[in-house]
Amino acid sequence: MKYITTCDNQEFEIEVVDEHHIRMVDKLQQVDFESVSGQPVYSLILDGKSYEAYVYQGEENWLVLLRGRLYSLSVVDEREKRLRAAGGGRVAESGEFLMKAPMPGLVVAVPVLEGEMVEKGQVLVILESMKMQNELKAPRSGKVERVRVKPGESVEQKQTLLTLH
Amino acid sequence: MFKKVLVANRGEIAVRIIRACRELGIQTVGIFSEADRNALHVRYADESYLLGPAPSRESYLRADKILDIAARSGVDAIHPGYGFLAEREDFSAQCADRGFVFIGPKPTSIAAMGDKAEARATVIKAGVPVVPGTEDVGNLTDDDLLSVAPKIGFPLLIKATAGGGGKGMREIKSLDEMPTLLASARREAESAFGDGNVYLEKLVEGARHIEFQVMADSFGNVIHLGERECSIQRRHQKLLEESPSVFMDEELRKKMGDVAVKAAQAVDYLNAGTIEFLVDKERNFYFLEMNTRLQVEHPVTEMVTGVDIVAEQIRIARGRQLSYTQDQIEFKGHAIECRINAEDPFNGFVPSTGRITHSLLPTGPGIRVDSGVYPGFEVTPYYDPMIAKLIVWGETRAQAILRMRRALEEYRIVGVRTNIPFHQTLMDSHRFMGGQFDTRFVEERFSLDDAMESRESHSEIAAILATLAAHQLSERSAHIVRRNERDASNWKWVGRWERMHR
Numbered sequence: 001m002k003y004i005t006t007c008d009n010q011e012f013e014i015e016v017v018d019e020h021h022i023r024m025v026d027k028l029q030q031v032d033f034e035s036v037s038g039q040p041v042y043s044l045i046l047d048g049k050s051y052e053a054y055v056y057q058g059e060e061n062w063l064v065l066l067r068g069r070l071y072s073l074s075v076v077d078e079r080e081k082r083l084r085a086a087g088g089g090r091v092a093e094s095g096e097f098l099m100k101a102p103m104p105g106l107v108v109a110v111p112v113l114e115g116e117m118v119e120k121g122q123v124l125v126i127l128e129s130m131k132m133q134n135e136l137k138a139p140r141s142g143k144v145e146r147v148r149v150k151p152g153e154s155v156e157q158k159q160t161l162l163t164l165h
Numbered sequence: 166m167f168k169k170v171l172v173a174n175r176g177e178i179a180v181r182i183i184r185a186c187r188e189l190g191i192q193t194v195g196i197f198s199e200a201d202r203n204a205l206h207v208r209y210a211d212e213s214y215l216l217g218p219a220p221s222r223e224s225y226l227r228a229d230k231i232l233d234i235a236a237r238s239g240v241d242a243i244h245p246g247y248g249f250l251a252e253r254e255d256f257s258a259q260c261a262d263r264g265f266v267f268i269g270p271k272p273t274s275i276a277a278m279g280d281k282a283e284a285r286a287t288v289i290k291a292g293v294p295v296v297p298g299t300e301d302v303g304n305l306t307d308d309d310l311l312s313v314a315p316k317i318g319f320p321l322l323i324k325a326t327a328g329g330g331g332k333g334m335r336e337i338k339s340l341d342e343m344p345t346l347l348a349s350a351r352r353e354a355e356s357a358f359g360d361g362n363v364y365l366e367k368l369v370e371g372a373r374h375i376e377f378q379v380m381a382d383s384f385g386n387v388i389h390l391g392e393r394e395c396s397i398q399r400r401h402q403k404l405l406e407e408s409p410s411v412f413m414d415e416e417l418r419k420k421m422g423d424v425a426v427k428a429a430q431a432v433d434y435l436n437a438g439t440i441e442f443l444v445d446k447e448r449n450f451y452f453l454e455m456n457t458r459l460q461v462e463h464p465v466t467e468m469v470t471g472v473d474i475v476a477e478q479i480r481i482a483r484g485r486q487l488s489y490t491q492d493q494i495e496f497k498g499h500a501i502e503c504r505i506n507a508e509d510p511f512n513g514f515v516p517s518t519g520r521i522t523h524s525l526l527p528t529g530p531g532i533r534v535d536s537g538v539y540p541g542f543e544v545t546p547y548y549d550p551m552i553a554k555l556i557v558w559g560e561t562r563a564q565a566i567l568r569m570r571r572a573l574e575e576y577r578i579v580g581v582r583t584n585i586p587f588h589q590t591l592m593d594s595h596r597f598m599g600g601q602f603d604t605r606f607v608e609e610r611f612s613l614d615d616a617m618e619s620r621e622s623h624s625e626i627a628a629i630l631a632t633l634a635a636h637q638l639s640e641r642s643a644h645i646v647r648r649n650e651r652d653a654s655n656w657k658w659v660g661r662w663e664r665m666h667r
Contacts, residue, residue, distance in 0.1 A: 001636060005628040012628040016636045022629065033633045039523040039579045044630055051626055054579070055634040062631035067574065068589030069620050070511050071627035075635040102515045104546045108356060130507075130516040130550040131332075132400075133353050157518075 004081055007073045096145070097164040099136060101155045105129030109151050110162070116144045118164070125149070125161050138164060167191050167241040167483060170268070172210065173231050174246030176537035177553060178459070179206035182244045185475035194238045196231060198224035200545045205537050212238055219547045225249045228256045232263050242266035242482055244475075248549065251458040252279055268482040270435045270457045277432040278455040281326050282364055284432075288452050291431035293424055296443060296451040298366035307347055310365060314343060317367050323347060325354035326362035331401025333357060336368060369451065371603050372443040374398065375410050376456075377425035378466045378474070381434045382481045388491045389422040390466045390474075395441075397591070399514065399607045404584070405591065406462035407501040408469050411562065411600030412444065421450055428452060437463075437478050443604075461504070461554070464533060468500035468558040499562040501569050503588040505536075505553040505576070507544045510587040510613055516550045519543070523579035527572035531558040531565075544581050552583070562600075566592055590616040 002015045015023040022031050032045040036052070044051045053066035064071040108126040112118055118138045125136040142164045149161050169192040172182045183193045183206060195210030200219035207213045214234045216224040228250055235243055243265050245251040254272035261267060269275075278284045285295050298321075299305065299313055314321060314337070323346060325333030333354030335346040347363070355361035378390040394410035395403045409418075425440040432455070439460050441453040463474045477488060508514045520543045526534050536553035538544065544552060557572055559565030570592045573585055590613055591597050596606065 001639075003632045003635065005632045007624040007628045007631075008622070010624055010628075012625065012632075014629060014632045016632065022633075024625075024629075031629070031633065033630075033637075036577075037523060041523065041577055041579055042630060042634065044626070044633070046626070046629065051623075051630070053627070053630050054577075055630050057634075057638070062635060064627040064630050065586060066623055066627050066630070067621075068586045068593075069617055069623070070586060071624060071631075073628060073631040075631050077639070102512075104518055105516075109352070128356070129546050130548065131357070132516075133356070134515075 002078045005075045099161045103129045104157045107153045169240040171235045171240040171243045177535045178246040244268040274432040275457045293452045299364045320368040322366045323350045327358035327360040369443045376441040379429045382487045387426045396604045408465040464556045465500040499565040500558045502556045506550040506584045507581040509582040510584045517582040521580040525577040527575035
């Protein structure tokens with residue numbers, strides 16, 4: 001299987017030949033790739049050179065934390081790439097913005113009202129987590145459409161707090 | 166000698182205190198909230214008792230319940246650790262009333278230093294220099310503060326009277342923004358300490374945060390164990406501490422040490438405490454506050470002096486003399502501590518919670534890890550994000566940095582994101598290596614993204630890793646899809662089927 005992997009605007013064509021070989025730029029390399037005790041930590045021995053890294057699947061990308069540096073990569077196989085090229089661009093973003101809790105916590109205050117017009121950078125929700133108060137600000141100006149939480153309420157990570165139109 | 170000590174805390178510091186007790190042959194009593202049933206301190210203590218639900222105010226802040234447990238389990242003394250009840254004079258007083266020794270200062274000293282305004286007034290009287298600010302502090306109204314602010318001059322800081330740890334603290338650049346920030350400071354102080362009182366202090370620019378560890382016994386002996394450099398902070402939270410400070414020389418250490426001892430004596434101090442100073446570029450130093458408790462960063466002092474501060478705290482609480490005189494305190498080598506927080510440094514340092522599925526601690530020469538977690542432990546949003554402290558010792562600062570780099574790379578924690586990559590980047594920063602930093606360094610002159618750009622890139626290796634992981638994933642899911650297909654030929658399958666039903 002051939003993959004096109006992009007990292008920092010650099011494209012790599014990597015062919016996974018079999019369990020122990022990959023081909024990059026026509027060069028066959030020996031790989032030994034193992035997860036460390038079933039964890040998202042991987043040990044890679046590439047032609048004798050040993051590396052260890054965290055490899056996570058993010059929402060859109062792959063994240064690799066290697067020697068203190070975080071890399072965000074997109075990995076597509078050839079077939080996918082052709083499909084994407086044929087399908088054209090992505091769906092345009094709708095005008096609605098869902099403010100989600102970036103972390104689990106306790107809602108301290110919601111200093112805005114439904115129907116209120118807000119400016120970019122205005123504080124919409126104050127969320128307390130791990131003893132710190134975090135001000136969640138409007139990413140752009142707009143109208144507060146729906147407030148779904150009240151002060152004193154506990155929220156989960158990624159729970160929608162309010163919507164902005 | 167104490168036979169049994171109750172440790173009124175959780176996490177790594179509870180483990181640290183239990184360790185000291187165990188070495189001294191003292192039995193320990195642990196306490197825990199519903200969220201901490203499986204915490205390390207609960208497992209390490211000789212006895213453990215449930216306090217209540219997860220939120221601190223229903224568990225670790227319930228002095229009444231803690232004192233009942235102390236009575237029931239028959240302890241001689243209570244060690245409060247840091248945070249929670251450590252700096253509450255009423256708790257210290259209640260311990261004494263119920264006949265338990267409080268391993269810490271007297272209620273009067275906690276009160277005198279706990280109210281930041283009173284502390285300033287007290288140390289000024291003792292001849293200790295302080296940062297210019299609002300002097301006559303009681304319940305200052307917003308109008309009072311707004312009118313006095315221009316006299317102190319901008320930029321300035323709003324600080325919570327009951328404060329600590331940067332909560333309720335706001336930096337003010339001009340009078341215009343002051344009302345808004347005043348309100349938010351009061352709100353945060355109110356929620357953190359139940360006291361919305363604030364005061365103003367001039368912002369010392371280019372300042373370093375250097376603190377002195379002091380120890381005082383009941384015979385009137387007060388000594389200091391040298392300084393800790395704590396300028397590496399983010400949002401007023403310390404991230405890294407070291408001892409000694411690169412900024413310090415013998416003369417300044419002696420001068421500041423003497424002042425630190427004087428400040429402790431001014432409140433008739435007992436047990437371990439820390440005097441925090443701001444030091445400007447011209448080596449002027451100002452008293453900031455006194456922390457009347459054991460500090461998070463005490464291990465760096467332990468590493469360079471060889472003094473076991475917690476054991477010494479217990480000794481003082483038993484009414485014994487300090488084991489050391491000032492002359493016997495010597496500093497050897499250099500120690501650095503990195504606070505390992507469950508935070509995502511690549512995503513605005515948002516707290517990260519979840520179950521730790523894998524953990525591999527660094528070991529080897531000169532390494533100490535004070536951790537409160539282990540694989541299988543759930544990091545919850547109820548408490549502080551600090552899950553461990555990594556401390557290294559080296560003969561020189563350079564060796565300590567190299568050792569810290571090595572240890573950070575060895576450290577593996579899976580299940581929550583940690584700030585380890587932040588520390589790794591910091592260790593590679595030339596300004597950090599050169600000791601060229603102040604308390605604004607992390608926020609203003611250190612960008613993780615820029616540092617990432619300039620780090621040696623292994624993008625090709627990263628690409629191979631991601632590709633192989635993606636490949637493995639798609640192979641595995643392909644496998645699942647085909648799961649229902651028979652892996653053997655139909656004839657073999659029929660044969661097996663028939664044998665089964667024979």
